[in-house]
Amino acid sequence: MRNATDYTDLVEKILKAAAREADEAEVFLSLSDHVSLELRRSEVGEAEKAVSWGLAIRTIKDGHIGASMTTSPTRWEDCLRAALASGRLADPQDWGGLPDPVSFPRDIDVYDPSLVTDADTATDIITTLLAAAEGGEAETAGGGVSLGKGSSLIANTNGVFYTREATSASVSLEAINGTSTGYEFDRTAHLKDLKTDWVAEEAMFLADYWAGAGDIESCTADVVLTPTALSSLVGAILLPALSGRNVHAGRSFLADKKGVPCMDPSFVLYDDPYDGMGATRFDADGVATRRLDFICRGTVQSFAYDLRTAYRYGETSTGSAVRSGAGGAPEIGVHCLKLDARRENVRHEKAVCAHGLIGAHTANTITGDFSVELSNAAWVEEGVYGAPIRSAMLSGNLFSMLEDIAGAGEERREIGRMTLPEVRFKNLHIIGK
Template identity: 80%
Template sequence: MHNVTDYTDLVETVLAKARHEADEAEVYLGVSDHVSLELRRRQVGEAEKTVTWAMAIRTITDGHIGASMTMSPARWEDCLTAAIASGRISDPQAWGGLPEPVTFSRDIDVYDPSLIPDADTASDLITSLCTAAENGEAEIAGGGVSLGRGSSLIANTNGVLYTHDATSASASLEMINGTSTGYEFDHVSHLNDLDTDKVAKEALFQADYWAGAGGIESCASDVVLTPMALSQLVGGILMPALSGRTVHAGRSFLADKKGVPCMDPSLVLYDDPYDGSGATRWDADGVATRRLDFIRDGTVQSFAYDLRTAYRYGETTTGSAVRSGAGGAPAIGVHCLKLDARRDEVREEKAVLANGLIGAHTANTITGDFSVELSNAACIEGGEFGAPIRSAMLSGNLFDMLTDIAGAGEERREIGSMTLPEVRFKNLHIIGTQE
């Protein structure tokens, strides 16, 4: 696989031409190598090897912002022409300039030089998944492994030229026992950290344990949300409420609560761009990243801004620009969102535990109201699993829930761009189906 450093001469050529046709310009380049194997029961159903190259160009002239992308190095001139043309028909906005270069003082660790995306390594991981899933009643329904290595670069006409290398390894497994299913996954930056044994055993446990699930009566109960379940509410409701774009559009519950104590005093929510699989020293605008405290001591401290939104509303960028691939335009997001609250034994007292939520995407992102179906839920007490729950609904309001948290578990788990603990919430409304 080529590295982005192989294309620095091309990038300089693009910027040199862009200087004559726009006030400012930016080039974002991504190169990646990826291999994946898909499981269908115990057989490899599909193997895929992909190598991608993509360049995105952004131009700014008198506040008119244009953008275009190409997946061919030979088409860079067409890409630049398209970016300038799109800028001519865009509405102008307040613009204070692309960033200038800085010296980074922090290192990150998301690259494993020993991780090579090849079919033999992926096949060995598939074998270890299947072997670890043999000791139970459930059968493998699906799953897979993937290995990836990527390199990205951002450069602009103000002298910025940054590169970033990252690797990834992931494994997932779905087990089935009658109508009961179990699912688990792992995603890491370093191959030796990938735990296929844990993935298989957890998926197997879920499928076998919930095969005997029954109903539950409607009740008010404390609920423990695992990191997987919690991530669906945080990602669907809380993260949008912290976006500067949403705040200034009047669509955020937290818009008027900056500096106001409005959450549990122990709640801490922050973006740590140096620790996690999404760690990076620069954001998608080429702005140096930093820790960003959204909520501390129960008080809203900050909202997230990318460069474009910050200029539009007279704010300062928080280094929160992200891209969905090299061709994606910068947008507000997080790098490694972390949540913490008072530590406690969240499974000791009687409660309902939910490992997943179905329908979280239907939540009201402005008010925080939601009504979801519990997935792989169970009654717990004394730190042990009790009766598995076949089906139940959970309704509530996330912002209300965050005002009085019963406790957070010790362990943390990375789910996408979030690292979360188990969190216990008090007295939520469960709609059951008692047989």
């Protein structure tokens, strides 16, 4: 795969042409090379290879912002014309300028030069996965492996020219035992860190243990949410509440709570853009990233802003712009979100522990109210699993739950762009049979 820097001449040509017709211009270039292999039950399917190339151009003239993208290097002139044309149709907004270049204080570690995106490597991982899944009663229902390399750059007419290389390796397995299922996954930037055996063993354990699940009476109990379960509520409710756009639009529960203690005094939430799979020295606007403390000791400290939102509301960008690829415009997000709270043995006293939640996307993102189905839930006590629960609903309000946390576990797990512990919440309403 070619590197983004191989297109330096093209990028400079685009910026030079754009500068003749716009006040400012920005180019974002993204290249990726992926191979994936899917399991069909316990049979290995065919490997799929995908190579992508994408170019996005953004122009600014008199506060009119235009954007366009192309997947062909030879179409850059058409792409530039489309960006300029869309800008002429856009409503003007307050604009303080694209960023100037800066020096970065630290490097990031999200690239594995030994990772090769080929079918043989993927097949070796699948073979190891299937071997580790043998021995239980459950059967393999599906899964897969994906290996990827990516290279990107962002450059603008103010002199910014930043590049980023990243690799990823992921593996997943779904197991089934009667009507009981288990699913586990892992994703890492470095191939040597991929926990293939653990993924297989956990998926088989979940399917086998919950094959004997029974009903639960409706009750009020402490609930331990593992990182996979907690991530769905954090992503659906808490992250939208920290967006500067939602804050100024009146769509955030936390809008009037900056500087106000409103959560457990031990609760900490911050974005560390130098530590995690999403690590980057610059955001999707070309703004240098930095640690952003959202909540410290239970008090809201900051909200997240990209350039466009910051200029619109008289704020300063927090380096929080992200993209979903060359075709996606910059939007507010996080890079490597970290959550922490008072460290406790959260499974010592009796509680319901849930590995997953179904339906978190239906939560009310403004009020924090939710009603979800528990997945792979069981009673735990003194660190040991007790009776597995076949089916139950959990309802509550995430902001109320965060006011008084019973504790957070010692271990942390990276889920997407979040690194989370398991957290114990007090006296939640569980709806059983």
